[in-house]
Amino acid sequence: MNHTAVTTHTTEVVLPGKVEPSGLQVHTRELPAPAAGQAVLRMEATGVSFAEQQMRLGKYYDQPPFPFVPGYDVVGTVTATGPDVDPALVGRRFAAVTKIGSWAAHQLIDVADLVPVPDGVTSADAETVVVNGITAWQMLHRSAQVRSGGTIVVLGANGGVGTTLVQLARHTGITVIGTAAPRHHAALRELGATPVDYRDPDLYRRIRELAPDGVDAVFDHVGGAGIAESWRLLRRGGTLVSYGSAATKDEGGNSRLPMLKLVARLLRWHLLPNGRSARFYNFWAGRRRIDTFRGRLREDLTAVLGLLADGVLTAQVAARFPLSEASSALTLAESRTVAGKVIIVPDA
């Protein structure tokens, strides 16, 4: 038996072109029945990632053509299954990374992308660690492989990825120096990090005072000229994990050029015979070997969700908005005032 007989309508938020957050549109359409390998997922929580801030400017590295429905990840419940899909999935709760499409009440989704969410974790809490949790986990444990007793620097420690990375590192017994605006310093201390003001002209001297022997890893999503300072903070054996270019978001011109320049620079540093390494973390790397990619993603997200269920991680929800107010959610996320993740939930 499959569950495709009921027609589902969905409400979704559309990014029609390069617009201000207020230019997002809310549409309703009929959702086709799920095909083989697919299910219908009813959204219970999605969220705003930095990617949507870049996408609305046409500045995301892998920019989707306009118009499209944004929404990088989702937590929801399966309401219908495709012809060859186990109907027992209906009623169960899952998380998935979609890159786009999750700012929707319902969506068609490949069943192979679904990762179970443990009971006892709310959907909004789970949502804070889907793309953010996988990114933070993989950078810490797969890219940099920092061990207990090490010291790291997390730039933008108040953000969605940043707050998750701080918590995962502290849980591993790693000392964390986190950069953020002073308004977030008390919260960062509560998460166990030593905060430093990212606008302090003496920022890097201040970090060197805190870690005079250098650090084991720097996690840098800012790029731009400051990446050289991040590189200089490393001790021998240390790793620079670069994973974004926030500094160039508002620059005109080709959206890929700043990233390509950054990666070329990292490669040059990496090849220097100086006992340090530099790499770019890309969430989507290895996607061509889809089964391996999905297996790793599932393993890492399951580990992070388990830590959330066990109370090791505390979900950092900055604010919640109903789907029809996605433009307000994006405006807030872009205000550069929030700590943690801005969450979008279904309309009442």
Ligand SMILES: NC(=O)c1ccc[n+]([C@@H]2O[C@H](COP(=O)([O-])OP(=O)(O)OC[C@H]3O[C@@H](n4cnc5c(N)ncnc54)[C@H](OP(=O)(O)O)[C@@H]3O)[C@@H](O)[C@H]2O)c1
């Ligand atoms: N490579 C990958 O595969 C991958 C995967 C996921 C995420 N990312 C990157 O990870 C970063 C964080 O993503 P997120 O979703 O966690 O974002 P978020 O919650 O919006 O947090 C963004 C963080 O960056 C800081 N920031 C924003 N604009 C900045 C600028 N121009 N210069 C310096 N700092 C700036 C913010 O500080 P304020 O709050 O003070 O503005 C905040 O700490 C993004 O750059 C994103 O592109 C990369």
